[in-house]
Amino acid sequence: MKYSKIEWTEATWNPSTGCNKVSAGCKNCYAETMAKRLKAMGAPGYENGFEFTLMPERLEMPLKIKKPTKFFVNSMSDLFHEQMPFDFLDRVFEVIAQTPWHSYQILTKREAILRDYCSTHDLPDNVWLGVSVESAKVKKRIDVLRAISAGIRFLSVEPLIADVGALDLSGIHWVIVGGESGPKARPMHPEWALNVQRQCEEQGVAFFFKQWGAWGEDGVKRSKKANGRIFLGREWNEEPATVGMK
Numbered sequence: 034m035k036y037s038k039i040e041w042t043e044a045t046w047n048p049s050t051g052c053n054k055v056s057a058g059c060k061n062c063y064a065e066t067m068a069k070r071l072k073a074m075g076a077p078g079y080e081n082g083f084e085f086t087l088m089p090e091r092l093e094m095p096l097k098i099k100k101p102t103k104f105f106v107n108s109m110s111d112l113f114h115e116q117m118p119f120d121f122l123d124r125v126f127e128v129i130a131q132t133p134w135h136s137y138q139i140l141t142k143r144e145a146i147l148r149d150y151c152s153t154h155d156l157p158d159n160v161w162l163g164v165s166v167e168s169a170k171v172k173k174r175i176d177v178l179r180a181i182s183a184g185i186r187f188l189s190v191e192p193l194i195a196d197v198g199a200l201d202l203s204g205i206h207w208v209i210v211g212g213e214s215g216p217k218a219r220p221m222h223p224e225w226a227l228n229v230q231r232q233c234e235e236q237g238v239a240f241f242f243k244q245w246g247a248w249g250e251d252g253v254k255r256s257k258k259a260n261g262r263i264f265l266g267r268e269w270n271e272e273p274a275t276v277g278m279k
Contacts, residue, residue, distance in 0.1 A: 044105070051082070052085060053114075105138045119150060144177040144178070155182065160185075188207070190208060193213075206274075213246045
């Protein structure tokens, strides 16, 4: 099953939509642009545009899919948004626990709320839990993630807008790297991506190169599709093993 165009997942599930900017990686948010477009088209669920909105009617969607699927949870929001009630989060994780044949990839920039919720809740084993690390300024998110028990812990180093420097990847199973796309995209310098790849290799962490984005390896701006996904002469589609991790 492949319903999503996002290279590292198979489908998306959005029990809430809408968000707001919390760090530099949010500057040119693709989800905000898409939400405004969907609102203009009259798409169900986007009547409020990019304002944070709960979607309880979507909660049971994964229960209806019997084929094992990797879901990116809240591609159009942040599951740990400030306006997300913890009792609604409980309902989301109840569905996840009820569907152990699926894997759920959850990514957040709100590590403080993630830490608060997980201090009183255990996550189901089929959760892949991640944080965004677009620059060295937000590396503290990794320390919060490392302290939480999850089936897989991963980093989304996307959009990579600055060198992240040295990374302690202990307890991290997967790293995704990608450049920014869109008309206002900031370039990703090849040496920044190479720095991450080398550290993944040295520390035994799976590395996934998602895209160059709007700026190619040669520093030329062109379409995302034209720039492609080739990095160091190949596509990097490594994924973490799923056995014996906690």
